[in-house]
Amino acid sequence: xxxxxxxxxxxxxxxxxxxxxxxxxxxxxxxxxxxxxxxxxxxxxxxxxxxxxxxxxxxxxxxxxxxxxxxxxxxxxxxxxxxxxxxxxxxx
Amino acid sequence: xxxxxxxxxxxxxxxxxxxxxxxxxxxxxxxxxxxxxxxxxxxxxxxxxxxxxxxxxxxxxxxxxxxxxxxxxxxxxxxxxxxxxxxxxxxxxxxxxxxxxxxxxxxxxxxxxxxxxxxxxxxxxxxxxxxxxxxxxxxxxxxxxxxxxxxxxxxxxxxxxxxxxxxxxxxxxxxxxxxxxxxxxxxxxxxxxxxxxxxxxxxxxxxxxxxxxxxxxxxxxxxxxxxxxxxxxxxxxxxxxxxxxxxxxxxxxxxxxxxxxxxxxxxxxxxxxxxxxxxxxxxxxxxxxxxxxxxxxxxxxxxxxxxxxxxxxxxxxxxxxxxxxxxxxxxxxxxxxxxxxxxxxxxxxxxxxxxxxxxxxxxxxxxxxx
Numbered sequence: 001x002x003x004x005x006x007x008x009x010x011x012x013x014x015x016x017x018x019x020x021x022x023x024x025x026x027x028x029x030x031x032x033x034x035x036x037x038x039x040x041x042x043x044x045x046x047x048x049x050x051x052x053x054x055x056x057x058x059x060x061x062x063x064x065x066x067x068x069x070x071x072x073x074x075x076x077x078x079x080x081x082x083x084x085x086x087x088x089x090x091x092x
Numbered sequence: 093x094x095x096x097x098x099x100x101x102x103x104x105x106x107x108x109x110x111x112x113x114x115x116x117x118x119x120x121x122x123x124x125x126x127x128x129x130x131x132x133x134x135x136x137x138x139x140x141x142x143x144x145x146x147x148x149x150x151x152x153x154x155x156x157x158x159x160x161x162x163x164x165x166x167x168x169x170x171x172x173x174x175x176x177x178x179x180x181x182x183x184x185x186x187x188x189x190x191x192x193x194x195x196x197x198x199x200x201x202x203x204x205x206x207x208x209x210x211x212x213x214x215x216x217x218x219x220x221x222x223x224x225x226x227x228x229x230x231x232x233x234x235x236x237x238x239x240x241x242x243x244x245x246x247x248x249x250x251x252x253x254x255x256x257x258x259x260x261x262x263x264x265x266x267x268x269x270x271x272x273x274x275x276x277x278x279x280x281x282x283x284x285x286x287x288x289x290x291x292x293x294x295x296x297x298x299x300x301x302x303x304x305x306x307x308x309x310x311x312x313x314x315x316x317x318x319x320x321x322x323x324x325x326x327x328x329x330x331x332x333x334x335x336x337x338x339x340x341x342x343x344x345x346x347x348x349x350x351x352x353x354x355x356x357x358x359x360x361x362x363x364x365x366x367x368x369x370x371x372x373x374x375x376x377x378x379x380x381x382x383x384x385x386x387x388x389x390x391x392x393x394x395x396x397x398x399x400x401x402x403x404x405x406x407x408x409x410x411x412x413x414x415x416x417x418x419x420x421x422x423x424x425x426x427x428x429x430x431x432x433x434x435x436x437x438x439x440x441x442x443x444x445x446x447x448x449x450x451x452x453x454x455x456x457x458x459x460x461x462x
Contacts, residue, residue, distance in 0.1 A: 010271075021351065021376040024421045025255075028428020035429070053457075057437075064256065 015076045022069050026062065033058055094452065096120055096127040097149055099174060100163035102135035106343070108247055108367040109186055112226075113163055114140060115248035119440055123455050128152075132170060146170050154179040159450050162220070164188075165364070167209035175219045180450055182222040183239075185230045186247070187364025187386070188213070193284035197318055213237050222446060226365045229386035245442045246390075249367050251435050254347060254374040272304045273297055273414045276353040276377070278346055278368035279360065281311045281337070286382075287322055289359035289403055295329045296407035301414065307335045307357075308349055350375040354414040358382060359406065366390050373431035378423040380409045394430035396423065 040051065098117045104110045113129065120127040133145040144152075150173070154160065158179040165186035175181065188210045191203035214237040223242030225231035231242040275294060279285045287309055294307035313319055319337075326335045338345075350356060356372035358381040369390050372379050379395035381387050391397060396409050413420050432438075437456075444455040 018351075020417065020421060021424060024424035025374075025376045025428040028425040028430075029432060031425065031429040032432035036432075050457075061255070 011079055012076060015072045015079070019069055019072050019076075022072075026066070026069075029058070029062065094126075094157040094159060094450065095152070095154070096125055096451070097130050097144075097154060097158065097160045097179075098127065098163070099130040099146075099149070099160055099170075101132045101166065101168050101170065103129055103131045103139040103143060104135070105138065105140065106340070108249070108365075109163060109165060110139075111250065112247035115436065116161070116440075116443060119443070119455050120451075123451075123453050125451065125453065132168075146173065150177075156180070159447070164213075167205045167212070171212070171216065175216060180221045181219060182224060182447070183216070183220045183234075184224045184226065184245075185213075185234055185242070185364075186226055187230050187233065187362075189282075189284050189362050193362060194282070197283040197321075199283070199315055199318065202315075221450075224446065227386035228389045230364050243442070243446055245446065246370075246434050246439055247365055247367060248436055248439050249370050249374075249434060250343070251374060251431070253343065254350075254371045255431070272306045273301055273355075273410065274353040275305065275307045275355050275357050275410060276310065276349045276372075277307070277357055278310045278350075278371070279358075279366075280314055281309070281319055281322065282314050283318065284360060284362040286359040286361055286401075287311075288325055289401070290357055291322065291325050291329065291331065291335055293357060293359065293403050293407050293410070294334055295331060296404055297410050298334065300407055301411045303414075305334050307331075308338055308353075309335065310338045310341050310346055310349065313339055346371070347375055350377040353377050354420075355380050355410045357406065357410060358387065359401065359403075360384060360387065361401070363387050363390075369395065370431055370434045373427035376424045376428065378413045378420055379427065380406055380413065382406070392430050392433070394423075394427040 036054075098113050100109060100113050102110070103113055117127055117129050128149065129140060129143040130146060130149045131139045131143055133147070136143060136145050154177050156178050159182065160174060160177065160179055161182050161184060162174060163184045163186060166188060189206050190210065191207035194200070194206060195203035213234070217234075217238040223231070223234060223239050224245050225234060225242050226245060226247045228244050231244050234242055275297070277287065277290055281287050290307060290309065294305050298305040322337070326332060350372050356368065356377045356379045358366070358369070358379070360366065360382065361384045363384065363386045365386050369379055369381065369387065373394060379391065381391065381395055381397055382401055383397035383399045388397065396413070398406050398409065413423065440455055448454070
C-alpha cells in the first residue's frame with residue numbers, strides 16, 4: 001500500500017512539474033509573439049498575408065501545446081480519483 | 093541558372109553544423125534551385141545520400157554564375173582547391189577552437205591542427221563575396237583577422253522537434269525523477285567544454301542541497317585517454333552513482349533528458365554558438381552556464397550566466413533553481429521567448445536577405461518577413 005501511494009505521489013509530482021514547464025514555455029512564446037506584434041506595428045508596409053500566416057502557425061502550435069497540458073491534467077485527475085477510491089476502500 | 097554548392101568537410105547526420113547545412117540545402121531544393129551538398133571523400137559515408145565529394149563537384153565545373161557556401165570550422169585540406177574556383181563564395185564561420193585547450197590536455201595533434209586552421213583564416217580574408225558567422229563572437233573573430241564586417245546568421249536547429257510536446261505524456265512522466273536534482277549537458281567530451289568542471293559541480297550541488305544528484309553527460313567520444321581522466325575524476329569524487337556518460341543518444345533521448353532535468357549546465361570556456369543551449373530553451377530546461385565566448389550572445393537575456401569560472405557559484409544557482417519554483421518558472425519563460433529568435437523561419441529569412449542578389453528565386457514566400 002505504501003509503495004502504491006509513493007508511486008502515485010511521484011506521478012503527481014511529475015505531472016505538476018511538466019504542467020509548470022509547459023505553461024512557462026507557453027508564456028514565453030506568447031511574450032515572443034507580443035514582442036513581434038509590437039515590432040510589426042511600427043514597421044512600414046505590413047504584409048497582411050504574412051501576418052496571417054504567422055498567426056496561423058502560432059495558433060496551431062499553441063493548440064498542440066495546450067493539448068499536452070490537458071492530457072497531463074487528465075492523468076492527474078485519474079490518479080487523484082484512483083487514490084480516492086483506494087482510500088475509501090481502505091476506510092471500509 | 094546558377095547552382096548552389098553547400099560545402100563542409102563533413103556533413104554528419106547527427107551533428108549541429110550538419111543539420112544546419114542540410115536545412116539550408118533543403119530550403120533551396122524546395123525553392124526549386126539546383127543545389128548540391130558537397131563534402132570530403134573521407135567523410136562521404138557519414139553524409140546524406142546524394143552528397144557529392146569534392147572531385148565530383150569540380151567535375152561539374154562551377155562557374156562565375158554559381159555560388160559556394162563554404163562552412164568552416166576546422167583545418168581543411170580542400171580549402172585551396174575550392175577557393176580557387178571562379179564562382180561566388182560565402183564563408184560561414186562556425187569557429188575553430190584555439191589549440192591551447194587541447195594541448196593542455198595532452199592532445200597535441202588536435203591542438204596543432206586547430207592552430208594551423210586558425211592561422212590560415214587570415215590568408216583567406218579577401219576570398220569571399222559575403223562573410224557569415226553564426227554568432228557575433230565568430231563575426232568579430234573574423235573581423236580581427238582582416239575580414240570585412242560579416243553578417244550574423246545563427247545555425248538552424250530543429251525547432252519543430254524540440255518545441256513539440258511529447259506525444260506520449262505517460263512516457264514523459266516516467267522519465268522524471270523527482271527525488272534527485274537532475275542536471276544535463278550535451279556536447280562532445282573535449283577539454284574546452286570542461287566536462288571535468290561539470291563533474292565537480294555535481295559534487296558541490298550534492299553537498300549544498302543535501303539531496304541526491306544526477307548529472308547526465310550526453311556526447312561523443314573524441315579521445316579515450318581524455319575520457320579516462322574524466323571517469324577517474326568521477327571515481328575520485330565518489331560519484332559513480334551520480335554521474336553518467338551517455339554516448340550517441342538519439343535526439344528523442346536528448347529531448348526527454350532536457351525536459352525532465354532541473355538544469356542544463358555548461359562550464360564550457362569556448363563555443364562558437366552552442367546549439368544545445370537553444371534546445372534547452374525550447375524544451376523548457378533552465379540553463380546555468382559560464383558566460384564565455386559565444387554563450388553570452390546565444391543566451392541573450394535568457395539563462396542564468398556566471399561571469400567567473402566559480403564552480404561554487406554555479407552549483408549554488410542550480411540548487412536555487414531546483415528549490416525555487418518561481419525562479420525556475422521565470423527562467424523557463426524568458427528562455428522560451430529567446431528560443432523564438434532562432435526559429436527556422438527567422439533564420440531562413442536572414443539567409444534570404446543575404447543571398448537575394450545571388451539567387452534567381454526567393455527562399456521564402458513573402459520577402460518582407462521580419
